[in-house]
Amino acid sequence: MPDAWFSHHPSSPESTLVAGGVWQLSTLATLIQEIDALLPQITTSELCIECDTLKSLDTSGAWLLQRTLLRLEENGTCCQLKNISPEHQALLTYVQEYGQQQRKEKVTNAWLANSLVSIGQSCLFSWNEALRFIAFLGHMVTTTGRVFKNPALMRVTATLHHMEMVGIRALPIVSLTAFLIGVVIAYQGATLLKQFGANIFIVDLVAVSILRELGILITAIIVAGRSGSAFTAQIGMMKVNEEIDAMRTMGLDPMIVLLLPRLLALILTLPLLTFIADFAGLAGGALISWITLDINPILFVQQLQTVIAPSTFYVGIIKAPVFAAVIALVGCFCGFQVSGNAESVGRRTTTSVVLSIFLVIIMDAVFSIFFSEIDF
Amino acid sequence: MLGEEYIIDVQGLTTRLGEYTIHERLNLTVRRGEILGIVGGSGTGKSVLMKTIIGLIKPSSGHIRVFGQDISALSESERQMIGKRWGVLFQDGALFSSLTVAQNVEAVLREAYSLPRDLVSELAALKIKMVGLPPEAGDKFPSELSGGMRKRAGLARALVLDPEIVFLDEPTAGLDPIAAAALDELIQYLQKTLGLTVLIVTHDLDSLYAICDRVAALAEKQVLVTAPLDELVKYPHPWVQAYFHGVRTREQEPQAMDVN
Numbered sequence: 085m086p087d088a089w090f091s092h093h094p095s096s097p098e099s100t101l102v103a104g105g106v107w108q109l110s111t112l113a114t115l116i117q118e119i120d121a122l123l124p125q126i127t128t129s130e131l132c133i134e135c136d137t138l139k140s141l142d143t144s145g146a147w148l149l150q151r152t153l154l155r156l157e158e159n160g161t162c163c164q165l166k167n168i169s170p171e172h173q174a175l176l177t178y179v180q181e182y183g184q185q186q187r188k189e190k191v192t193n194a195w196l197a198n199s200l201v202s203i204g205q206s207c208l209f210s211w212n213e214a215l216r217f218i219a220f221l222g223h224m225v226t227t228t229g230r231v232f233k234n235p236a237l238m239r240v241t242a243t244l245h246h247m248e249m250v251g252i253r254a255l256p257i258v259s260l261t262a263f264l265i266g267v268v269i270a271y272q273g274a275t276l277l278k279q280f281g282a283n284i285f286i287v288d289l290v291a292v293s294i295l296r297e298l299g300i301l302i303t304a305i306i307v308a309g310r311s312g313s314a315f316t317a318q319i320g321m322m323k324v325n326e327e328i329d330a331m332r333t334m335g336l337d338p339m340i341v342l343l344l345p346r347l348l349a350l351i352l353t354l355p356l357l358t359f360i361a362d363f364a365g366l367a368g369g370a371l372i373s374w375i376t377l378d379i380n381p382i383l384f385v386q387q388l389q390t391v392i393a394p395s396t397f398y399v400g401i402i403k404a405p406v407f408a409a410v411i412a413l414v415g416c417f418c419g420f421q422v423s424g425n426a427e428s429v430g431r432r433t434t435t436s437v438v439l440s441i442f443l444v445i446i447m448d449a450v451f452s453i454f455f456s457e458i459d460f
Numbered sequence: 461m462l463g464e465e466y467i468i469d470v471q472g473l474t475t476r477l478g479e480y481t482i483h484e485r486l487n488l489t490v491r492r493g494e495i496l497g498i499v500g501g502s503g504t505g506k507s508v509l510m511k512t513i514i515g516l517i518k519p520s521s522g523h524i525r526v527f528g529q530d531i532s533a534l535s536e537s538e539r540q541m542i543g544k545r546w547g548v549l550f551q552d553g554a555l556f557s558s559l560t561v562a563q564n565v566e567a568v569l570r571e572a573y574s575l576p577r578d579l580v581s582e583l584a585a586l587k588i589k590m591v592g593l594p595p596e597a598g599d600k601f602p603s604e605l606s607g608g609m610r611k612r613a614g615l616a617r618a619l620v621l622d623p624e625i626v627f628l629d630e631p632t633a634g635l636d637p638i639a640a641a642a643l644d645e646l647i648q649y650l651q652k653t654l655g656l657t658v659l660i661v662t663h664d665l666d667s668l669y670a671i672c673d674r675v676a677a678l679a680e681k682q683v684l685v686t687a688p689l690d691e692l693v694k695y696p697h698p699w700v701q702a703y704f705h706g707v708r709t710r711e712q713e714p715q716a717m718d719v720n
């Protein structure tokens with residue numbers, strides 16, 4: 085015997101059904117199958133439901149019974165419950181008061197309309213986002229103006245803290261990556277240059293690619309992934325916990341407390357990180373030159389000094405503060421845009437990293453064109 | 461189920477968090493079908509006690525038996541089974557922030573049983589309405605609700621599986637007196653009709669008077685006494701006396717007489 089049943093009565097199958105057993109959430113799955121199978125067969129206009137074997141009922145079971153009655157009535161069958169215990173009846177009345185059957189919505193096949201709507205919505209969203217970013221920049225500029233007038237507003241301790249977090253803590257990974265990039269470039273270059281007997285040009289190859297482009301690019305990408313995401317997540321979590329609102333009510337400007345220290349810290353540390361990355365990259369290149377082409381480090385450095393103009397180095401370093409500003413602004417902006425829930429924090433963090441890396445590469449392309457136009 | 465007298469049985473419980481001892485050799489028993497209130501000063505470890513009973517915090521020593529099973533010795537699948545038999549309302553709601561209220565409630569049902577979609581949403585809507593939320597609250601995200609509404613949404617989620625025990629951590633905090641009374645009524649109704657066992661942490665003296673069969677007073681890392689409220693108020697311990705006969709409780713006292 086099953087735990088719960090809903091079936092025809094053996095003696096008068098036409099007009100009587102039996103609801104019995106344990107009508108609880110755990111038995112609903114089987115019950116609803118029985119009900120769905122049974123209901124279409126019922127054509128009589130009057131029906132009696134025998135409940136004397138109904139052992140127990142919880143609110144979910146009561147709702148299923150109630151809902152079955154409603155469905156029968158919709159089909160023009162008038163139902164009556166027989167031998168139902170007063171407690172069960174009370175529970176039925178209770179769920180009748182609170183429950184409501186869901187209307188089956190007609191699924192319209194509006195595929196085209198829906199996709200148009202979602203395209204429109206995302207366009208509007210991007211447009212609004214762009215407007216908000218411009219407003220954010222404006223706010224940042226006026227706040228910076230205020231801080232220039234009254235430097236005491238600047239949070240020095242927070243800035244130093246962030247310099248440690250984004251700068252010193254990033255040193256190992258940045259220098260290791262740059263070193264390996266130097267190794268890779270020198271290795272690839274060495275096999276090529278050997279064929280021409282142009283061994284000594286390995287120095288030019290390594291120095292130009294690392295100093296002009298790769299040192300700063302690698303550093304910026306690592307920092308965007310490391311610190312840009314951290315900025316978004318930190319500020320976003322504070323937004324979710326209403327900490328930012330609390331800050332405002334205390335008369336603290338989130339721009340001053342949260343944005344400016346991060347912005348300044350990144351602008352100050354990214355050039356330094358880039359310098360270290362350049363150094364590590366050159367070291368990697370020098371090591372490989374020594375091993376594969378027998379150019380010893382002293383020769384490498386001498387060649388470096390004679391063929392590489394200082395401008396090659398400056399081209400890389402000049403880009404650093406700009407990239408830093410892009411990363412910090414995008415990271416913080418995305419953090420301030422978080423609304424409500426944990427998922428939003430995750431989404432915004434992803435956006436922040438992708439967007440800042442994308443913008444860094446765009447800016448890099450712009451710089452390349454600019455520097456080559458002015459022959460720097 | 462097994463016919464044993466106590467559905468929750470805590471013996472000699474010692475809980476340490478970090479270097480602090482929150483409970484020391486604490487004993488507490490809850491009978492099947494009763495509403496047990498837990499009172500205690502802020503920070504005495506009521507929420508921690510609740511979390512320890514449901515197995516979220518590991519006790520340093522002592523035995524906790526719920527439904528006759530030792531909570532700390534459960535396997536993962538036994539934990540899941542037992543999780544279907546109780547419902548928990550956390551002090552701060554603990555709703556899933558990326559789901560709407562209705563989805564929060566439905567998620568519990570979906571995880572536990574495989575039922576048709578329309579029935580799941582009907583059952584969820586039923587519970588949402590039972591706890592006194594307006595129907596349109598179902599489509600809102602937790603961050604769009606008021607504090608009291610979040611509480612009630614949490615309660616709907618705790619009740620949706622029609623559990624045998626519900627643990628409620630300050631269910632009426634942040635509710636207006638009318639809503640709080642309605643909630644008390646709901647809890648009492650469910651206890652009467654479904655034989656629910658309720659463990660309720662509350663500072664709300666009205667709730668204590670209105671619905672609790674017995675009240676446990678938590679102080680000095682232990683349960684001082686568990687007794688019906690009219691006996692508890694006479695218990696000669698300075699904290700209990702201060703709690704029930706303080707300035708803020710004065711106006712409640714005539715009501716206490718009514719209960720007697």
Ligand SMILES: Nc1ncnc2c1ncn2[C@@H]1O[C@H](COP(=O)(O)OP(=O)(O)OP(=O)(O)O)[C@@H](O)[C@H]1O
Nearest residue numbers: 477478482500501502503504505506507508509551
């Ligand atoms: N995760 C934790 N780690 C360390 N200590 C904790 C932790 N959670 C709680 N505590 C400490 O345990 C004690 C009891 O906390 P608990 O939240 O149980 O208080 P409570 O009795 O529920 O108070 P309230 O009435 O304010 O809710 C507090 O002193 C708290 O600082």
Ligand SMILES: [Mg+2]
Nearest residue numbers: 506507551629
């Ligand atoms: Mg608490």
